[in-house]
Amino acid sequence: MKEILRKSATFPSLTSSMPSEAWDIGHYLRLAAIFEATTDLVAMADSNEQIIHINRAGQKMLGLINTNPPSNLSLIDIYPTDERSFIRSQALPIAKRDGVWSGEVTIFSHIDHKEINISQVIVAHKNDLGEVEFFSTIARDITSLKSAEKALVMFAKVFESTQEGMMITDAKNDIQSVNPAFTAITGYSREEVLGKNPRFLQSGQHDINFYQKLWQAIDTLGQWQGEIWNRRKNGEIYAEWLTISTIKDDKGKLTNHVAIFSDITNVKMVEKHLVHLAHHDVLTGLPNRLLFNDRLDQALIKSHRDKSIVAVIFIDLDRFKPINDTFGHRIGDLLLQAVAERLRGCVREEDTVARLGGDEFTIILEEIFNSQDAAKIAQKILATISSSFVIEGHKLNIGASIGISIFPVDGQDSETLLKHADKAMYKIKEGGRNGFLFYQNGLFLSIL
Secondary structure (H helix, E strand, O other): OHHHHHHOOOOHHHHOOOOHHHOOHHHHHHHHHHHHHOOOEEEEEEOOOEEEEEOHHHHHHHOOOOOOOOOOOEHHHHOOHHHHHHHHHHHHHHHHHHOEEEEEEEEEOOOOOOEEEEEEEEEEEEOOOOOEEEEEEEEEEOHHHHHHHHHHHHHHHHHHHOOOEEEEEEOOOOEEEEOHHHHHHHOOOHHHHOOOOHHHHEOOOOOHHHHHHHHHHHHHHOEEEEEEEEEOOOOOEEEEEEEEEEEEOOOOOEEEEEEEEEEOHHHHHHHHHHHHHHHEOOOOOOEOHHHHHHHHHHHHHHHHHHOOEEEEEEEEEEOHHHHHHHHOHHHHHHHHHHHHHHHHOOOOOOOEEEEEEOOEEEEEEEEEOOHHHHHHHHHHHHHHHHOOEEEOOEEEOOEEEEEEEEEOOOOOOHHHHHHHHHHHHHHHHHOOOOEEEEOHHHOOEOOO
């Protein structure tokens, strides 16, 4: 390197503004020390592109430890085969013409042939005649940077193309970025939400305690995951499965929150429908036996606590089977639906009308004052069921046999009360139908 410097008539890239005496041995040693101390590759090649000096970092990068200067190694030899044509045809000609070339290329290690991404500058040092006397080059390993850039590009593609909504906020929880799926789900464009706090999405379905627990989990665990109801731009409330995670820097300081969510409204609707099917009669939409028993259990608990009365009414339709056999199941089903609708109109909204199966219906009357209240409802049911039904042009007449049990006198549990109401219903059926009886401890009384 010293010999090269001394032979150079000029060194325009480094010394054009320096006096000639600046290049004494001390300055050379200081410059050499800088070259050796840097973590970048620093190399020099003669006018024939033969490398004559590489610093320690360059030797390590190229796998040339203990080989300095490398024998018969040209500047071209440090590049992989597929990169050399570019260096010969473009990089070096530009450096020779303009004095310098810079760009990003690939070199490789002579030990393991591992390719290394570098950012490189090649300088052609010329004399007063414009002839290249030697080349110098500085290269920085940017492999990790390129990998990070590649990861960022991949993340950007995922961010833009994923079907899940994504939202990134800063440490203050102001929105910094959202993806297209966010817009598709919420209806808000990127421009409408940047800089805003996400609380504008809240639906009002959750109380302050819900959000306090959510943020407590985020602050202590770094993540929260769960189901939440939010509101779209058009005002529609929707369900989403949401994950919120924290991002911290190397010092552990919070920098961002990342929210990833998917719209699960359709899933919730299906779940709701399945739950409804599990607890309701498919034909009439009334509660089925399962839901009836659950509601009766709850009514008995409440009645026991409040010292109130609960009545269980068991209804069996009279003359339904002949109609079903004569006109077919379609007319029979439509008749059952019409009966269900009339029964709903006979009771209060808080009372329960259920279909146990076939032509059997039950009713729970909660918080009544005495047996007379149940009797009035039974009379109302008899009157409404006895009125003719017109189903697809057919005038149909049926009746009802009704049995009634009272909590707590006729039973302390739902099974016993339903059994006793059933017995009372069969007793009225045996006695001529179209009437009602109270179980009254097995005495089967008609209370008028």
